Amino acid sequence: MDQFPQPVPEFAVLGHPNEGKSSVVSTLTEDDRIRVSRIPGETTESTAYTVKIDGKDIIRFVDTPGFQVPRQTLAWFRKFEGNPEQIVETFIQTFKNDPFYADDCELLKPVARGAGIIYVVDGSRPVRDDDLAEMEILRLTGRPRMAVINSKTDEKDYTADWRNEFRKHFNAIRLFNSNTADFTERIKMLESLKAIDQEWEGQLSDVISAFHADYRKRRDLACTAIFRALEQSLSFSLSEPVTGDEDLEALKERLNEKYQARIKKFEDDLFKKIRSLFKHHVFDHRLPEYSILNHDLFSKQTWELLGLTTEQLAAAGAVVGGTFGAIIDTAAAGHTFGLFTAVGGILGAGSALFSGKKMATNTPHGIRLGGDRLLLGPHKNPQFLYILLDRALIYYSHIIHRPHGKRDMGEGRENHLKKGFSTEFTSGQRTACLKFFKAVAGRSLIRDKKAISEFEDLLKELLEDLSGK
Ligand SMILES: Nc1nc2c(ncn2[C@@H]2O[C@H](COP(=O)(O)OP(=O)(O)OP(=O)(O)O)[C@@H](O)[C@H]2O)c(=O)[nH]1
Ligand SMILES: [Mg+2]
Incomplete structure (x- = not known):
């Protein structure tokens, strides 16, 4: 850590107790560690929170306690006859050991060292005399x-x-x-700060550019993470040996559970990554009960909510209910017998495990037995891509629009989503999805690079649309 931090623009967030000062600082700095409380008087010390980008200090916001005795403080300010530039320092020097003025001294400390002032009020309550006194004090600081x-x-x-x-x-x-502001609002706030002092204009323009570049970088990293998670999930398959003694139903059940657990883990890891990219460290903001993402990835509700029509659901049959053979693509297992035969051939040379008869076996669920192994996946229903993609986009949107200063669950814009994004896709976008699906879930050894890069472009575009400019 620098012993002498670089001089960066610094703003003290001041106001009456409980108006939302700490929430504003938390949202502006994307720091969810800042204490916010419904009980007034939560913040008792002035604490500076520095926004760092690539390890470099960019801008600082100071959270402060609320004014306690604004009328008395104002009375002193009005009587002050010294150098107006020294008014704040003199006030602090005069009252630093007086408990009566303790909070007012503390909150003015950053102002004394040259910080600009952001005065926060709750617009849903009327203006009172104390507020007028606070505003007058701030005017007299000359900052x-x-x-x-x-x-x-x-x-x-x-x-x-x-x-x-x-x-x-x-x-x-x-x-x-502070409870709804997103990236765009934060930028607008910085733009407005430029107007309060020309001296900061240049520096704040650099801050804004750094914020934009950092945001783009995070979006690109999120894009890559989503892409990888989709690729991983869609190409995922697993198999287990079929032994004569085990009940086939039990084996299917076990494989099914394993398959679903792995896919959920891929998704969970992706969500964690997105959360951390957007600096939601403390609170694992679960989505509200009624949110789409709250349903299990493999539940029927999820598939319904994300846009499968009644017909599609009916056609998919038990697909989404979690019944084995239906949700997992096993019909295609036949194609991979070659692979397993080869492996079997190497491992168990001479064994007669892959007899043609066994290979042709079809179970009532459409599951083919490879003689010695039961294979699940990759998923063959392209709808699976839409489900995973929609869930990733919904989660991304939820996280990027969730201000760090908001501490209750409450309503968020994502909760109004009734369907997934993919239901709105153009036919071009759908084609790109299907090609990507074939490229990663298919069994061709040669990957269709064009399909992959087209899907990457689509994903990038989708994230840009969600993020706003
Ligand atoms: N709904 C809603 N609640 C808010 C908003 N801003 C703050 N709150 C809530 O108001 C309460 C006070 O917020 P804080 O940010 O702790 O207020 P403060 O001004 O720092 O308070 P002190 O540190 O006590 O002076 C908390 O319960 C916040 O969750 C807002 O924009 N909307
Ligand atoms: Mg506070």
């Missing part, structure tokens, strides 16, 4: 300042009143909701 309206509820809206007051005291005003 560049922006007011932020972070409305905690939609029930009442006093934003017009707040704006009226803000015009007298601040260089810029912004609506910024």
Whole structure:
């Protein structure tokens, strides 16, 4: 760690207790470790949170305690007759050992060292005298300042009143909701900060470019991760020896469970990767009960919700219910007998395991027996790709739109999704999907590179659309 951190733009987030200051800092810095609480007085010390990109300090936001005695503090500020540039330092020096002013001294510390001011209010409550005193104190500091309206509820809206007051005291005003703001909103906030002091304009433009580049990088990494997970799941197969003594049904059951567990693990690992790319470290925000992703990957609801029509579901029959032979592609197992024969030939030379008779055996479920091994997968229903892809896109969208300062489950835009994205695909997009499916789930040893790169492009496009620009 640098002993002397580089000078980067620094902004202190100030306001009344419980207005959402810590939530705003948490969302702006994408740091879900910051303590947010419904009980006022949670933050007792000023703490700087630095946004780092590729290990480099980019910008700093300071979380602070709320004003405790704004009217008394204002009375002192009004009487101050010294050098106006020294007003904040002098206040802190005068009251640093006085418990009555402890919080007010603490919150002004970053301002004394030159931080710009972001004043946060809850626009769903009316303006009170204490607020006017706080605004006046901030005006008297002489520091560049922006007011932020972070409305905690939609029930009442006093934003017009707040704006009226803000015009007298601040260089810029912004609506910024710490519980809904996404990347685009964060960028808009940085753009507005440029306006409060020309001195920061150049530096903040660099910060914005760095934010954009970092976001693109994360999106590309997410794209690669999704691609790999799809490839892994679609090409996945497993097999187990069929011994004369074991009940075939039991073996099928076991293989089925193993298959599903592995596919779920691929998905789980992907989701973890996406979460970590977008810095959701502390809270594993499970999706609400009614969200599509809450259903098991292999459940009928999932397939229904993500867009299989009633006919398709009926045609797929037990497909999604988890019954063996239906959900897993085994019909194609015949093609791989060659491979297993070869392996068997090498391993158990001379054995007669792959007799033609055994190879031709068909079970009532359509499962072919390879004589000595039962093979599951790769999945042969292209719908499987759409299911996996939709779930990955829904999860990605959920995570990138989830602000770090939001701590309850509540409504999120992804919850309104009734269907998967793939139901809206154009025929061109569907063709790209099907070609990719064939390329990875098929048994051809030569991979169709064009199909793969076209699907990669499609995936990139989809993630770009979801992320916004
Ligand atoms: N619904 C909603 N709740 C919010 C929003 N912002 C903050 N809250 C909630 O309001 C409460 C206070 O938020 P904090 O961010 O801890 O407020 P603070 O200003 O840092 O509070 P102190 O540290 O106590 O001064 C928490 O329960 C937050 O979850 C918002 O935009 N919408
Ligand atoms: Mg706080």
